[in-house]
Amino acid sequence: MESVPKRRRLQRSPSPTYKFDDEDGSFEPYIPVSERRQQKLLKLKSWGTNTDKQRARKQQEELDEREDAQKEEEIRREKARMERTLLMEAQEVHSKKAVEDAKKTDSEKAEEVDAEILEAIKSRRKLASDMELAKGIYYTESLTTSWKPPKYILQRSPEQHQKIRDKFHILVDGEDIPPPIEQFADMKIPEPILQYLKINRIVTPTPIQLQGIPTAFSGRDLIGIAFTGSGKTLAFCLPLIMMALEEELKLPFIRGEGPVGIILCPSRELANQTFENVMTWCAALAKEGRYPQLNTLLCIGGISMNEQSHVMNKGLHIVVATPGRLIDMLEKKRFTFNNCKYLCMDEADRMIDLGFEDDVRNIMSFFKRQRQTLLFSATMPRKIQDFAQESLIKPILVNVGRAGAANLDVLQVVEYVKQEAKMVYLLECLQKTPPPVIIFSENKNEVDDIQEYLLLKGVEAVAIHGSKSQEERQYAIKSFKSGAKDVMVASGVASKGLDFNDIQHVIIFSMPKEIEDYVHQIGRTGRSGKTGIATTFVNMNTPEQTLLDLKYLLMEAGQKVPPFLSTIDDPRAAQGGSLKGCSVCGGLGHGISNCPKLEDAKRREMASHRTADDGGY
Numbered sequence: 001m002e003s004v005p006k007r008r009r010l011q012r013s014p015s016p017t018y019k020f021d022d023e024d025g026s027f028e029p030y031i032p033v034s035e036r037r038q039q040k041l042l043k044l045k046s047w048g049t050n051t052d053k054q055r056a057r058k059q060q061e062e063l064d065e066r067e068d069a070q071k072e073e074e075i076r077r078e079k080a081r082m083e084r085t086l087l088m089e090a091q092e093v094h095s096k097k098a099v100e101d102a103k104k105t106d107s108e109k110a111e112e113v114d115a116e117i118l119e120a121i122k123s124r125r126k127l128a129s130d131m132e133l134a135k136g137i138y139y140t141e142s143l144t145t146s147w148k149p150p151k152y153i154l155q156r157s158p159e160q161h162q163k164i165r166d167k168f169h170i171l172v173d174g175e176d177i178p179p180p181i182e183q184f185a186d187m188k189i190p191e192p193i194l195q196y197l198k199i200n201r202i203v204t205p206t207p208i209q210l211q212g213i214p215t216a217f218s219g220r221d222l223i224g225i226a227f228t229g230s231g232k233t234l235a236f237c238l239p240l241i242m243m244a245l246e247e248e249l250k251l252p253f254i255r256g257e258g259p260v261g262i263i264l265c266p267s268r269e270l271a272n273q274t275f276e277n278v279m280t281w282c283a284a285l286a287k288e289g290r291y292p293q294l295n296t297l298l299c300i301g302g303i304s305m306n307e308q309s310h311v312m313n314k315g316l317h318i319v320v321a322t323p324g325r326l327i328d329m330l331e332k333k334r335f336t337f338n339n340c341k342y343l344c345m346d347e348a349d350r351m352i353d354l355g356f357e358d359d360v361r362n363i364m365s366f367f368k369r370q371r372q373t374l375l376f377s378a379t380m381p382r383k384i385q386d387f388a389q390e391s392l393i394k395p396i397l398v399n400v401g402r403a404g405a406a407n408l409d410v411l412q413v414v415e416y417v418k419q420e421a422k423m424v425y426l427l428e429c430l431q432k433t434p435p436p437v438i439i440f441s442e443n444k445n446e447v448d449d450i451q452e453y454l455l456l457k458g459v460e461a462v463a464i465h466g467s468k469s470q471e472e473r474q475y476a477i478k479s480f481k482s483g484a485k486d487v488m489v490a491s492g493v494a495s496k497g498l499d500f501n502d503i504q505h506v507i508i509f510s511m512p513k514e515i516e517d518y519v520h521q522i523g524r525t526g527r528s529g530k531t532g533i534a535t536t537f538v539n540m541n542t543p544e545q546t547l548l549d550l551k552y553l554l555m556e557a558g559q560k561v562p563p564f565l566s567t568i569d570d571p572r573a574a575q576g577g578s579l580k581g582c583s584v585c586g587g588l589g590h591g592i593s594n595c596p597k598l599e600d601a602k603r604r605e606m607a608s609h610r611t612a613d614d615g616g617y
């Protein structure tokens with residue numbers, strides 16, 4: 001029920017009170033009940049509407065929240081599912097690999113390891129100067145020379161060229177290979193040199209010469225591999241002499257000019273020997289006065305360069321050097337490589353193994369123009385061939401026989417001699433042939449002991465090893481070469497490249513760990529087509545792997561394999577794997593992962609490579 005009395009009263013006394021009441025603000029207009037009811041209803045209605053909206057909003061919010069929570073849950077679940085899948089996949093892959101690995105034979109696993117090691121080796125820097133590498137200088141074309149083979153040889157078909165190569169077991173690889181030439185006269189070698197060679201019983205080219213010389217004469221980069229004593233020295237010296245001669249004839253060299261080319265050797269002894277060869281060939285060339293005198297400088301550690309000032313005071317054509325002294329001379333600007341365009345490395349694999357790689361790059365950085373690069377050795381493992389091929393310009397590989405194979409003109413005898421019996425047996429062994437004989441030992445002290453023992457027994461013996469002074473080394477080589485001494489006892493230093501006259505017998509007192517060293521050591525005999533004997537002492541101190549390498553090498557050369565070697569089984573054969581030779585050292589009895597050379601390489605890396613033994617400085 002509504003109360004109305006106040007409003008009824010006001011309606012009865014109208015205007016003055018009305019005005020007054022309005023002024024104090026207490027006036028309230030009358031709203032009819034029906035209208036008020038209507039208003040209330042509307043208000044109530046509107047309240048109802050707001051509550052609904054709020055509820056709806058709330059409901060919506062709850063819905064949204066629920067949806068969000070659901071979405072989050074889904075994402076969480078998906079993530080968990082993904083993680084589970086990846087984990088499962090990883091587990092699956094892992095278990096699959098484990099199953100595959102289990103299926104692999106030991107030899108397959110070993111091959112995988114070998115491949116990984118080889119890959120790591122391959123990643124070494126190119127054999128080019130740092131400047132060339134930094135500037136991205138990359139030559140694509142070989143040097144051109146004025147030399148051409150005679151027309152009638154050029155007219156032969158590729159098949160005819162190949163027939164000649166096959167006849168001499170020459171393997172070649174590369175683009176546009178120059179033809180093999182079977183006669184020195186056809187190589188257009190100056191007559192005085194031909195005459196000199198003839199007098200020294202060098203009448204027809206050896207296989208490495210008949211393919212290597214035309215290749216080098218054509219200006220091509222070359223990797224020459226041929227067995228010990230097969231005449232590699234002439235193959236890389238003659239092209240340089242010809243190149244120097246041509247330059248000198250064009251415009252004679254004056255003081256401060258030259259050299260035209262350089263021959264790098266890993267030891268002083270080898271450099272000295274090559275220097276003497278070049279000197280005699282140049283002297284022969286100039287003898288009759290038809291050709292000019294070419295000047296050659298020997299640049300090795302242990303000698304005074306002042307002694308050669310007479311050469312330095314003239315134009316310089318050829319330098320024969322060891323890396324250390326050469327760098328020293330170049331840094332001191334005693335001569336420059338401004339006009340140098342021929343670089344040959346003898347015993348190239350040894351140069352690289354000895355850690356001369358950076359020195360070689362350093363030497364290359366002194367060249368001011370494109371050069372012709374040649375690498376020669378009797379042993380050139382696959383990894384060095386690959387490395388070299390990447391570093392040369394359109395190189396040609398000339399390979400006579402397997403790289404690292406023994407010279408077939410050497411009769412190889414392997415004898416089991418107990419350690420304590422070696423010295424006494426050595427005397428007996430010396431009776432096998434007349435002198436000259438070389439005895440090799442891996443140990444400097446042992447070299448001295450053997451020499452002392454032999455001297456006591458009245459044998460005329462000299463000794464050479466890295467701890468001897470340069471004079472002592474020179475004396476030993478000179479007196480042995482001249483025939484004044486019958487026996488030379490030597491450490492590895494004398495094994496590679498040294499060419500002594502008609503060595504009858506090589507005795508290997510202690511078998512080197514690396515089969516390559518053995519190949520070089522026995523290679524001091526059986527040179528230039530003559531035969532020789534090599535006797536090797538082995539015993540229980542010789543590692544089985546070395547014996548296995550030796551066994552395979554004897555088999556390859558068709559030599560007698562003694563019973564104690566025949567009984568050594570190749571562990572790789574038992575595993576059913578391949579019996580491929582090691583591409584790091586060329587040994588036939590093991591894979592890369594067991595290569596003794598890799599261990600040695602690590603050792604050498606740590607040691608300073610400019611020791612007296614390597615003669616590099």
Ligand SMILES: Nc1ncnc2c1ncn2[C@@H]1O[C@H](COP(=O)(O)OP(=O)(O)OP(=O)(O)O)[C@@H](O)[C@H]1O
Nearest residue numbers: 202204205206228229230231232233378497499528
């Ligand atoms: N065409 C040839 N005919 C006969 N004898 C040769 C010929 N060429 C070189 N000779 C002689 O063969 C001997 C060995 O030559 P060289 O020293 O060049 O061999 P090498 O292949 O360098 O051996 P190593 O790998 O041991 O260094 C030398 O005395 C040399 O005079």
